Amino acid sequence: MSTVVQAYQFALDPAPAQEAMLRSHCGGQRYAFNWGLARIKANLDQRTAEKSYDIPVDQLTPLVSWSAYTLRKDWNRAKSDAAPWWSANSKEAYSSGLLNLAVALTNWQASRSGNRRGPQVGFPRFKGKRSGWSCRFTTGAFGLTDNRRHVKLPRIGTIRTHESTRKLARHAERGTARIRSATISYRSGRWFCSFSVEITRTGLAPVRRGTAVGVDLGVKSLAVMSTGEIVPNPRHLDIAQRELRRLQRQAARRTGPDKRTGQKPSNRWRTTQARIARRHARVACARRDGMHKLTTRLVSAHSVIVLEDLNVSGMLRNRRLARHIAGVGMGELRRQIVYKTAWGGVRLVIADRWYPSSKTCSDCGAVKTKLPLRVRKYHCDECGLVLDRDLNAARNLAALVGKTTVSTSTESCAGTLNKPDGNPCQPHTVWAAGTATGRPAPPARANAATARRRLPEREHAFQVTEHSGPKEMCTWAE
Secondary structure, three states: EEEEEEEEEEEEEHHHHHHHHHHHHHHHHHHHHHHHHHHHHHHHHHHHHHHHHHOHHHHOOHHHOHHHHHHHHHHHHHHHHHHHOHHHOHHHHHHHHHHHHHHHHHHHHHHHOOOOOOOOOOOOOOOOOOOOOOEEEEEOOEOOOOOOOOOEEEOOOEEEEOOOHHHHHHHHHHHHHEEEEEEEEEEOOOEEEEEEEEEOOOOOOOOOOOOOOEEOOOOOOEEOOOOOOOEEEOOOHHHHHHHHHHHHHHOOOOOOOOOOOOEEEEEEEEHHHHHHHHHHHHHHHHHHHHHHHHHHHHHHOOOOOEEEOOOOHOOHHHHHHHHHHHHOOOOHHOOOHHHHHHHHEEEEEEEEOOOOOOOEEEOOOEEOOOOOOOOEEEEOOOOOOOHHEEEEEHHHHHOOOOOOOOOOOOOOOOOOOOEEEOOOOHHHHOHHHHHOOOOOOOOOOOOOOHHHHHOOOOOOEEEEEOOOOOOEEEEEOO
């Protein structure tokens, strides 16, 4: 048994008056965010102007605190003048907007000072009326009802849902779930309510205890298992392209926005854009549903799962394959497997990004120097194995199980021999070791004749990451 934080999302079917209240709460959240951002921005601009006049730092205008607590106190003092209509909405609408502002400013400051990893975060921008609508409730009367077809929200009341809430209601009746917050949002023409729930889960034992499976993700097939099972790629986005092209041509014939001339879009343009957004939402929902079914089946059927550490963002730079790679959803599949294995007590092994799973023979362990993407069959020059390249890669991934804690490499640890491939006129044997493992070899200082005689005989290093829960453990085999 383990306690995790899980989200339950339900599509809402509000009445016209309730939809007006939902829009009002989201507008109040946006107004509080913009109000606090205007104060912070004015304070920072004033200090910047004073610094340009060489005013000492100790004589500058005091810096306004942007903590959520301080922003809420300042809002409560000024809300009667800044927003006389504030009593029409729940106080949680304004608190959620100020909390979002505090988080955004903290992320910007941490990124600016180098204390935050990842891409640089810019300064928060003002929210427009047509930006994302959302509002979060942390206090008040919110939750489920007795008939399991409605949800309760503060000041808005009871709203009917499109689907039953029995799954969450059963946990609440047993006392294994506690609803922490509720977030309403508007996406693609539909309102949603998401509950953040602290739930006690009991991990289900895998059906085949002790079995391991390697999963190789791709574009032609969504996933190829080391057991020989092939999960076809449903290609939801490709199927929807015909209708999307028609709708986008329709939108191009209508009057759209133009920031240079200040031209406002027509209502027909907005209607077409809403239809495009709904079509994309259907594609995303179908893809997500297939991902959940696949990952749940993998976690429940095997006790060890091996995946590759794919550079998905780098793969998307290929303009010929970017749309097809994005339509697969490789990053989402790994994200679901990571948290589901932690919930179910299943061991997850992540192979190193530079491990040559496709170039290595799953039978004898020989490694090819080159294997173009257009070659879909793996032909081993040593043992004569002929196998689908994706199935060969999946078997190599499955062979990594049990090799994560050893100190010496074996024949399954990326292979023992490199064979040059491609144009024989090029001296591939010089850099075969670096190419086979995917890591660039250090520059050689010897002359060309000595380099040609140097044939790599050492076994290659790789890294795997074992996920046994929330923590990660990295071990090396060399």
